[in-house]
Amino acid sequence: MKLIIATIRPFKLEEVRAALTSIGVRGMMVAEIRGFGTQSGHTEIYRGAEYAVNFVPKVRLETVVPDAMADQAVETIRKIVRTGKIGDGKIFVLDVGAAVRVRTGETGEDAL
Amino acid sequence: MKFNGYHLMAPVLAALPSTGLAQGTDAAAELAGAIAVAVPTDLVFIMNSFIMLIGGFLVFWMAAGFAMLETGLVRSKNAAMQLTKNVSLFATACFMYYLVGYSVMYPGDAWLIDGVFGRLGTAVLEAVGIGAGAADDYGYASTSSDFFFQVMFCATTASIVSGTLAERIRLWPFLAFSVVLTALIYPIQASWHWGGGFLEAAGFSDFAGSTTVHSVGGWAALTGAIILGPRLGRYKDGKVVAMPGSNLPLATLGTFILWLGWFGFNGASQLSLSSVGDAADVGRIFANTNAGAAGGVLAALILTQLIYRKVDLTMVLNGALAGLVSVTAEPLTPSLGAATLIGGVGGAIVVLAVPLLDRLKIDDVVGAVPVHLFAGIWGTIAVVFTNSAASLGTQLYGIVAVGAFVAITSGAVWLAIRAVIGLRVTGEIEIDGLDKGELGMEAYPDFTKG
DSSP, X not given: OEEEEEEEOGGGHHHHHHHHHHTTOOOOEEEEEEEOXXXXXXXXXXXXXXXXXXXXXXXXXXXXXXXXXXXXXXXXHHHHHOOSSTTOOEEEEEEOOOOBOTTTOOBGGGGO | OOSXXXXXXXXXXXXXXXXXXXXXXOHHHHHHHHHHSOOOHHHHHHHHXXXXXXXXXXXXXXXXXXXXXXXXXXXXXXXXXXHHHHHHHHHHHHHHIIIIIHHHHOOTTOOSBTTTBOOOSOOOOOOTTOOGGGOTTTTTOOHHHHHHHHHHHHHHHHHHHHHHTTTTBOHHHHHHHHHHIIIIIHHHHHHHHTTSOHHHHHTOOOSSOIIIIXXXXXXXXXXXXXXXXXXXXXXXXXXXXXXXXXXXHHHHHHHHHHHHHHHHHHHGGGOOOOSHHHHHHHHHHHHHHHHHHHHHHHHHHHHHHHHHSSOOHHHHHHHHHHHHHHHHSOSSSSOXXXXXXXXXXXXXXXXXXXXXXXXXXXXXXXXXIIIIIIHHHHHHHHHHHHOTTOOHHHHHHHHHHHHHHHHHHHHHHHHHHHHHTOSBOOHHHHHHOHIIIIISOOSOXXXXXX
């Protein structure tokens, strides 16, 4: 099993959810986060005072998928969230040691 | 805004069909006009009382405007405290004005110091269900409607102060200041003009209170901001640290509410709706008040675009209010174009004054000092452009007399409160937010408690 962590532009979330669901991803977790990478923020102005917004709002999407589906899921996310401009986000893939479905006690990929 | 000052004329006016007590107008022309129009005295009494009640509840609604504007411009950790201050100061003003303020402001003939300090005593209304003979001023209007209208102006003055000092002043010291402001400082200087005191005698002209209301609040806010000091971390290494407001939709709603309330503030300051002339004048004041606000918005819109390359909504909102304050000293005589221009200059003043105050390290959270003090001074001067009865010298005399009195007295009160009980919250509470530290309550608890 792989844990896929994707930081994406917030407005792309709904599209990503629909695409992942259509290829068989059965669940995901999302959180509104702030962060920076290459984009490293921008400046705003309030009542004559400029200030830097270093942390940019993003959505962090996490999903655990069977090994066989990982590459396809990563490619699906990348294809949808890519705009070609700085700030498109990053995708990380991690190995998952175990998974348990609380209701039934199923483990491993059966629990996904 | 004259009422008791005309008691001497009451017998004359009672015999006449209409009163037309408009400010800044020629008394002889008023009387001539009054003779020409046959309105029954009962109707004069009813309509004059009516316009002040309408105006009174519109001005009351400005308290909601101030509360929303200020809450929108503070950070969310101080929102509940800002709301608390707004509702508390309003009630404080209502109580103090009843207890002392109204008598100090309108002593009639019973001045303690002639033309300078009025009478001490509570406000007393007419009895229940009076007939014409028992009215305090049958030829004009009911005392109750006058009191109701006037108390709202007093509360408005106090509302102006709270925004400037937001996010760092403790509740009770702030209310202690509001007590003195609404019981004495505001009524004393208002008696000089509207109560028939020495500024009235000198010919000072301030229709609905650019100086008498707005600058007074502005001076009290300015002295308070200097004595209280800026918010922690506001000025760092020679730079201004932006502390963006939490809710600009709320600030915008507040501005629109104030804009609406201002029609009562200026329109009903005609104090009379009992002749054709009055009706036309009130409509004219409504239209000019609106034009002034529009002028202020447009000036701030264009100026912020030019200076900062992007429009700053909060300054545009300030621009609307500065436009309104600017036409308040004379909303009757300008043409629509002149009212727009007067308001536009007010809007420009705000855009230029906000960064200026920051350079002086005077931290005015909502911009009340530029809006109410600077635009108030401008509006009081601008009277001379459209009202030939006003003179520049007398206008400046009024501005300086009121300004010096309010700056000195409110400065002294701020210093006294600071010395006795202190003004500021602790640094820890300021960082955590006044909502948690002072109130133990948050404006938006769902964010943290689910």
